[in-house]
Amino acid sequence: MAKTSDKNFWILFLLMLSGIVLGGFVGYAVRGMQYFTWLNYGQEFGFKNPIILNLGIMTITFGLKIKITLASILGVVISIFVYKKI
Template sequence: MSKGIAGKNNWALFLLLLAGIVLGGFIGSLAAGVPFLSWLNYGQTFGFANPIVLDLGILVITFGLSIKITIASIIGVLIAIIIYRFL
């Protein structure tokens, strides 16, 4: 008996999406030097340009976030979703 999408593990989806983003970003950065594959590294970076520093005297905490979304990472996410649907 099939459980369908509602019965699947959400952690598995999260880990597959994370793996798709990481592997897609890695493939995009590798393809940046190849002329006919350089379009895979095309994307947008957003986040904090300068990290936010919280100085509490004896403790210094630095907050920073930067996200780069590329064509390859989007393809990686789509492949992860397809894999999840067939599990």
């Protein structure tokens, strides 16, 4: 028998996604402040150039770039904390 949980996975997913976005926004907003520059420390990875598929009548372009910063990690930690409290 599967264990049922009162909490929904999708709520956690949406909270974590919003934590990433808000954390990245906070890191971007404080990038010029002297004492908060450590929030933008992180790594960026993905495709250097997008992949282009030309089908004659249609062109499909695919590109992916992800930037993980300390601010976005803090946003995820806060979102998990909020999820456990609700």
